[in-house]
């Protein structure tokens with residue numbers, strides 16, 4: 033059990049599975065069977081998935097669902113969502129439908145600038161470094177020309193490179209802080225390739241700079257990497273309508289509803305414990321579309337939460353107000369997304385998801401993702417400030433419990449009928465199933 037293994041990566045997939053099954057399971061044959069159960073019958077498709085990562089044993093399924101009726105800037109979208117949590121897709125779909133008859137989602141791109149940095153140590157002052165940087169700046173663009181040629185043709189490329197003095201925070205630490213437009217690609221490879229070339233140029237040119245002392249000539253490049261914090265790659269999503277139009281089956285007092293809703297948002301603006309959960313609800317929507325469209329949800333998560341704390345305190349991403357009888361709910365969110373390159377051209381389901389969205393540009397995808405996040409937040413706050421979250425959640429959860437107990441069709445019918453007008457708790461459902469089976 034508690035043993036190291038060497039050469040694991042060199043084993044075949046079959047051998048890896050056997051090693052895992054025999055090392056960690058009392059019934060290796062059973063473990064092996066489960067792992068292999070998820071292999072795709074189509075060997076080529078399986079190989080494609082095997083090669084996405086390393087040491088692959090099998091596939092880990094997540095459901096892919098659809099939230100239809102998203103009216104975004106007057107156009108209807110069916111939004112593909114990949115997520116394991118029950119209620120999320122239903123909530124998005126419900127909020128989308130609600131807003132589709134109240135003007136829909138209005139979205140706009142605030143910026144699309146990506147960022148990358150070369151972090152380096154220089155044994156001298158900014159007074160020496162700045163003129164050197166200004167002199168050699170064109171060389172950074174020239175040296176990266178082979179990398180940027182195609183991106184330039186698509187209208188993107190390197191926007192600017194700045195020298196930043198960070199020595200007040202860390203001795204000898206300076207940065208090349210570069211900004212990029214990567215058009216429809218997320219741009220990680222492009223940015224990192226440019227940065228590594230900047231670093232090489234910087235070191236090489238500094239090494240022969242006559243105005244530098246030998247110590248100054250010897251620049252240490254610590255690392256060159258894009259930043260997933262993209263405060264200038266931001267999209268805005270908004271919904272608004274006259275307060276009285278908020279009325280529907282479960283909102284019989286729209287003014288009171290709107291006021292409580294705004295209060296709930298204000299709480300998330302000032303209270304970090306609430307803000308984190310509030311934003312988590314937004315990420316339920318954002319991550320699900322980001323995953324479905326083959327984008328990097330860890331990058332998005334990291335960037336979004338840094339943005340939520342950009343004023344020095346973690347706060348709500350969304351905001352709400354009532355002004356002159358109009359309820360407005362909106363959010364600005366940083367999203368570095370791609371619709372070309374990476375997984376978008378490799379994963380067959382990602383291609384399907386993008387096709388469902390009408391083959392969007394990266395900017396259009398940013399708007400769909402932001403609208404889905406806002407819809408999710410609206411749905412959560414609406415439940416929280418009216419019926420409470422558990423009513424809808426546990427109804428969905430009921431199905432999961434029935435699956436967990438492998439309930440028969442007849443058991444399902446009895447349990448679902450019983451809980452149609454009863455509060456669902458995990459214990460009460462389990463008790464009922466056990467009673468039925470007694």
Ligand code: MEV
Nearest residue numbers: 309310312313412413421
């Ligand atoms: C659950 O996944 C998300 C919520 O907790 C979000 C929220 O509280 O706003 C319902």
